[in-house]
Amino acid sequence: MKIGIVCYPTFGGSGVVATELGMALADKGHEVHFITYNQPVRLDFISHRLHFHEVVLEEYPLFEYQPYELALSSKMVEIVQKYQLEVLHVHYAIPHAYAAYMAKKMLLDKGINVKVVTTLHGTDITLVGSHPTYKTAVEFSINKSDEVTAVSQSLKDDTLRLFNIEKDIKVVYNFIDGQKYAKAQNDECKRSALAQEHERILTHISNFRPVKRTDDVIKIFHKVQKKIPSKLLMVGDGPERLKAENLVKELKLEDKVLFMGNSNEVAKILCYTDVFLLPSKTESFGLAALEAMAAGTAVISTNSGGLPEVNIDGVTGFLSDVGDVEDMAKNAVHILKSDAVLNEFKMNAKEHTRLFSLDTILPQYESIYKKCYTVIV
Numbered sequence: 001m002k003i004g005i006v007c008y009p010t011f012g013g014s015g016v017v018a019t020e021l022g023m024a025l026a027d028k029g030h031e032v033h034f035i036t037y038n039q040p041v042r043l044d045f046i047s048h049r050l051h052f053h054e055v056v057l058e059e060y061p062l063f064e065y066q067p068y069e070l071a072l073s074s075k076m077v078e079i080v081q082k083y084q085l086e087v088l089h090v091h092y093a094i095p096h097a098y099a100a101y102m103a104k105k106m107l108l109d110k111g112i113n114v115k116v117v118t119t120l121h122g123t124d125i126t127l128v129g130s131h132p133t134y135k136t137a138v139e140f141s142i143n144k145s146d147e148v149t150a151v152s153q154s155l156k157d158d159t160l161r162l163f164n165i166e167k168d169i170k171v172v173y174n175f176i177d178g179q180k181y182a183k184a185q186n187d188e189c190k191r192s193a194l195a196q197e198h199e200r201i202l203t204h205i206s207n208f209r210p211v212k213r214t215d216d217v218i219k220i221f222h223k224v225q226k227k228i229p230s231k232l233l234m235v236g237d238g239p240e241r242l243k244a245e246n247l248v249k250e251l252k253l254e255d256k257v258l259f260m261g262n263s264n265e266v267a268k269i270l271c272y273t274d275v276f277l278l279p280s281k282t283e284s285f286g287l288a289a290l291e292a293m294a295a296g297t298a299v300i301s302t303n304s305g306g307l308p309e310v311n312i313d314g315v316t317g318f319l320s321d322v323g324d325v326e327d328m329a330k331n332a333v334h335i336l337k338s339d340a341v342l343n344e345f346k347m348n349a350k351e352h353t354r355l356f357s358l359d360t361i362l363p364q365y366e367s368i369y370k371k372c373y374t375v376i377v
């Protein structure tokens, strides 16, 4: 099929999922066109079936805010026509689902019936989308999509609770390409570059937004390192990074915490990791946790949103209430204190990711594309 993918091109989870999906679809023989304002960070041009079309914004003195939705919907119309795309798959409802609806209407005027699939990712529903500023337009564009998916049952439930939804929402979980992680494990995994032989390694990866509670990551680690010799890797960047760095100084942890910035080498970093920390306030799924588990890492997380669908309490890691750093530290110490316990959790974590393999999830998206394309309006 010929598929247009619209997403945020950044390190956020929705952009990562969209990009990995697009690359996998192209690998399977589909023609995939990314339409966004920058080349997605995880996009490597591995196949001639992958294209990227930049949405360019024109400066004009009258615009305090540039009308991105307008530029995006015009670009969608142009690309659908030029490459005869059959489906537009938009990731993150704001403003992509709304722009896609506009593009669909403009194309219908020209006798072209492109189908719109909207994937809800999390904060587009739970934090931003349900805010009165956006709610009406988000609800409208979800209801006008041909197909709607959510990345967890919890996000589906939240969507039905927060909006007046007339469409059926299908749960299609986030996925991982297990082979990529297997490869990183086999490639030289130089743990000694980051920690001494007797030290454990804990890792946090996020975009350092307030919802990730990066201060809790530092507080948990502060407690853990008093009992277990260890290092903490903080991967990513965002608004809370400075605050987290200051807390590290305040707690005199500078020689034990390494801030690594954004990275495209997540699989390599995770190969060093023993325990992954994700104490988020809310998390529709927790792709970062799934990636960590695929690399054979136990997960200490909160029990919010879709995290219990990914991290199984007492099996792949532990779940605690939001803000309960004491409990999260206690659980981390329990996992880290013996090699036998740690190895069991690591093995369970890796095993559990089979449910979320690319081979399982990709056909679910393909059948959604096919289904909406064969429905006659």
Ligand code: GMT
Pocket (backbone or CB within 6 Å): 012, 013, 014, 015, 017, 092, 121, 122, 123, 124, 151, 174, 206, 207, 211, 282, 283, 284, 285, 286, 287, 288
């Ligand atoms: O929170 C982020 O890191 C980014 C955000 C996004 O939409 O870009 O992530 C959301 O989508 C991911 C992919 O589906 C999910 O794995 C994350 O759980 C979700 N984040 C939140 O719900 C806070």
